[in-house]
Amino acid sequence: MRIAYTSEQIRAAEQALMALLPPGTLMQRAAAGLAAACAGALAGRAGRVYGSRVAVLAGGGDNGGDALYAGARLARRGARVEAVLAGSRAHEAGLAALREAGGRAAPYSEERAREALGGADLILDGLLGIGGSGALRQPYADLVTLANQAPGLRVAVDVPTGVASSDGRVEGPAFRADATVTFGAYKTGLFVDPGAEHAGEVTLVDIGLGPYLPDPDVAALTAADVGALWPRPGAESDKYRRGVVGIAAGGSRFTGAAVLAVGGAVRSGAGMVRYAGQELPVSAVRARWPEAVITTLKPGEGVEEVGRVQAWVLGPGLGTDDDALQVARSVLAGDEPVVIDADGLTLVARERSLLRRRAPVLLTPHAGELSRLIGAPREQIEARRLEHARRAASELGATVLLKGSTTVIAEEGRPARVNTNGIPWLATGGTGDVLAGIAGTLLAAGLSCYDAASCAAYTHALAAREASAGAPLAALDVAESLPRALRALLSPASL
Ligand SMILES: NC(=O)C1=CN([C@@H]2O[C@H](COP(=O)(O)OP(=O)(O)OC[C@H]3O[C@@H](n4cnc5c(N)ncnc54)[C@H](O)[C@@H]3O)[C@@H](O)[C@H]2O)[C@@H](O)CC1
Ligand SMILES: Nc1ncnc2c1ncn2[C@@H]1O[C@H](COP(=O)(O)OP(=O)(O)O)[C@@H](O)[C@H]1O
Ligand SMILES: [K+]
Numbered sequence: 001m002r003i004a005y006t007s008e009q010i011r012a013a014e015q016a017l018m019a020l021l022p023p024g025t026l027m028q029r030a031a032a033g034l035a036a037a038c039a040g041a042l043a044g045r046a047g048r049v050y051g052s053r054v055a056v057l058a059g060g061g062d063n064g065g066d067a068l069y070a071g072a073r074l075a076r077r078g079a080r081v082e083a084v085l086a087g088s089r090a091h092e093a094g095l096a097a098l099r100e101a102g103g104r105a106a107p108y109s110e111e112r113a114r115e116a117l118g119g120a121d122l123i124l125d126g127l128l129g130i131g132g133s134g135a136l137r138q139p140y141a142d143l144v145t146l147a148n149q150a151p152g153l154r155v156a157v158d159v160p161t162g163v164a165s166s167d168g169r170v171e172g173p174a175f176r177a178d179a180t181v182t183f184g185a186y187k188t189g190l191f192v193d194p195g196a197e198h199a200g201e202v203t204l205v206d207i208g209l210g211p212y213l214p215d216p217d218v219a220a221l222t223a224a225d226v227g228a229l230w231p232r233p234g235a236e237s238d239k240y241r242r243g244v245v246g247i248a249a250g251g252s253r254f255t256g257a258a259v260l261a262v263g264g265a266v267r268s269g270a271g272m273v274r275y276a277g278q279e280l281p282v283s284a285v286r287a288r289w290p291e292a293v294i295t296t297l298k299p300g301e302g303v304e305e306v307g308r309v310q311a312w313v314l315g316p317g318l319g320t321d322d323d324a325l326q327v328a329r330s331v332l333a334g335d336e337p338v339v340i341d342a343d344g345l346t347l348v349a350r351e352r353s354l355l356r357r358r359a360p361v362l363l364t365p366h367a368g369e370l371s372r373l374i375g376a377p378r379e380q381i382e383a384r385r386l387e388h389a390r391r392a393a394s395e396l397g398a399t400v401l402l403k404g405s406t407t408v409i410a411e412e413g414r415p416a417r418v419n420t421n422g423i424p425w426l427a428t429g430g431t432g433d434v435l436a437g438i439a440g441t442l443l444a445a446g447l448s449c450y451d452a453a454s455c456a457a458y459t460h461a462l463a464a465r466e467a468s469a470g471a472p473l474a475a476l477d478v479a480e481s482l483p484r485a486l487r488a489l490l491s492p493a494s495l
Pocket of ligand 2: 342366402403404405406407422423424425426427428429430431432433434435460
């Protein structure tokens, strides 16, 4: 599990640790780790550290201090280091160390910045760290914009300047790092977009903070975590005990959504899939997935006669007319956990009382659907995903999986989970339907909404990587790639 913290949590831990150590110890640990990472990057890019050119952008706070000390270490190894001092003052000891090591430093001017940045093999962003707040003031904003246009490798110190370390918010220009070297612990803003996409590859430098950190703010599951949580059949398993998923999806307009949701469920290992829908989607599902057990619903009929299931997926392509509403009512009147997606979300946004039920509910909206559910503008949701997913979970009394480039899973009283391994090729029609099917399989197998949502998001992204391999993908490819993705997760011994 990779875990991350808000800047307040990091600061509190740093203070507790600093009180026990000689002044400056933590900064030296940070700078040593940073310089080592930069030396590695320079060796990879320019062939060696000696003679390479490094531009250090230094703000007035401790983030600038880290960067200046790291610059000093690189200068001692023969790099030509030039610092641009952007604050009204600079970190004095760090600046002295850089000069003593042979590095140069001068206050910001556009000309100096262009000169230093233009020829740099590596650009070190030490403008702002966890002390940054709000949109960048000048000259930070201009400097970041210039740095983003420069050809050198961009390395952010602790967090990319312009990214809010506590939640990944970005207002205005922000440093676009190829790599970020972060200290003590991951910051939430490095896991959540738009911050995450500004951070590049993130490396963690241990400065001894571990024992002083509280419960994390957010967590990201790793392959090993998902592998450990994923349900496996045992010798005594039969299809019913493994979990039967009911899928209420598809209508006369969107027959494909039914095929995709059933595909997600079948390919992620449901014991059995029961599909309930009207004639048109039924023929599409029957043609593609002979494994599904089918009930054809007449207009106005609910799912009462479908037979026993352990969890439902409600909504992909279902439509929002009276027939769809009747289906939604009948599914939600039951005692099984339910994944509500797509049109199902529109129906419950219209009739909130449908969410008043005892069994668990997992809502899987994208930002537009969440906007309808909680009445917040879509752009605000996209800019502040964590905050809105948490708010929705608390207001709606459900687990919320907010889709997008970073998927956020929120449930009251638990750390939010994030999935950052999605790929932009996933932004294509129908992939969300596959995700809903996977989550249904996991709920039917007995996982909680929280774990089912987290594992579904992870494997969905992994399957997309398998399916794409750098090329465009279609939603059905994601379903078809699930077995290969799962094979990589589940150890051969347990298959
Ligand atoms: N506290 C510690 O023990 C350690 C801190 N370290 C470093 O210290 C950093 C935090 O240092 P600071 O607390 O000095 O904070 P920063 O260096 O992140 O920021 C300092 C100043 O930037 C200015 N500022 C804030 N928002 C701005 C904006 N939008 N535009 C322009 N200026 C803005 C403020 O005046 C603020 O005081 C960490 O990110 C990390 O790099 C590391 O050395 C490890 C140890
Ligand atoms: N830029 C992106 N990067 C990574 N994943 C993305 C991106 N955009 C969308 N996704 C993922 O693609 C899926 C799209 O689902 P959804 O919006 O419901 O589409 P649909 O309704 O067409 O199925 C979600 O799993 C979402 O997290
Ligand atoms: K920084």
